[in-house]
Amino acid sequence: MSRRLSSALRWALPCLLATGSALALAHTGNDGAAHHGIADAVAAGFTHPFSGLDHLAAMLALGVWSALTARRVWLAPLAFASALLVGALLGFAGLNLPAVEPMIAASLLVLGLLVASRAALPAVLGMAIAASFALFHGLAHGQELNGPFGAWALAGMVSASALLHTSGIALGLAMKRSPMWLPRIAGAGVALFGVSLLVGV
Numbered sequence: 001m002s003r004r005l006s007s008a009l010r011w012a013l014p015c016l017l018a019t020g021s022a023l024a025l026a027h028t029g030n031d032g033a034a035h036h037g038i039a040d041a042v043a044a045g046f047t048h049p050f051s052g053l054d055h056l057a058a059m060l061a062l063g064v065w066s067a068l069t070a071r072r073v074w075l076a077p078l079a080f081a082s083a084l085l086v087g088a089l090l091g092f093a094g095l096n097l098p099a100v101e102p103m104i105a106a107s108l109l110v111l112g113l114l115v116a117s118r119a120a121l122p123a124v125l126g127m128a129i130a131a132s133f134a135l136f137h138g139l140a141h142g143q144e145l146n147g148p149f150g151a152w153a154l155a156g157m158v159s160a161s162a163l164l165h166t167s168g169i170a171l172g173l174a175m176k177r178s179p180m181w182l183p184r185i186a187g188a189g190v191a192l193f194g195v196s197l198l199v200g201v
Contacts, residue, residue: 041149045156048141049164054104054197055137059161061111061190062130063168068176068183069120076123076130077165083131084161087138088154092146100136101197107133108194116187 049055062080066073110129114121121129145153175183 038149038152041147041152042156045145045153045158046160048145048153048157049160053193054108055141056164057190057193058104058107058111058133058137059164060168060171061108061115061187063165063170064172064175064183064186065111065114065118066126066165067169067172068115068118070123070126072123073169073172076126077162077169079127080130080134081158081161081165083134084138084141085154085158087135087140088142088145088157089138090135091139091142091144092150092154095139096143097136097139100139103133103136104140105194105197107137108197109191110194112187112189112191112194114187116184116191118183 049059059080063073063077066076070076110133113119141157142150142154145157147153172183175186
């Protein structure tokens, strides 16, 4: 393992592990934001992206891919976070779109392949792909976090998403100096996870 990768892991992993105690208390599901106060809702929203491996993997993969291929590494994650918020608000409003779960699974397949291939796309196209998939991730989050303190839960969710994207970017920057097989294996693993979810849907 390269020194740069080791350094990035030392930075990113504690960020993910720091939520461990909160994850044990996370209350997700259709009443995920039906809590007793603001702090409880923020905590539930923050832990929510960590409670599902599909959301977790997608956000990390997007950060890794951006770092590996983009000059402005923040563009695609920003597009994802913005569309994630829009999707969550639509979920709050009761909007239901078909194929939410298959689209979330497809996002893992596509993002995994992008990481594995280190495909550099035009910035606008990368942002469009990120935003399109984020809309469905946001709908799922919004439907599960809706409640009397739902806006605060959303604030926690967006904060956690930003942390995951940042962690992914840190890992991706480290992978730029690592052996070529490392991002390929990581991307292939995410893509296969997406395929398994698509088969199970």
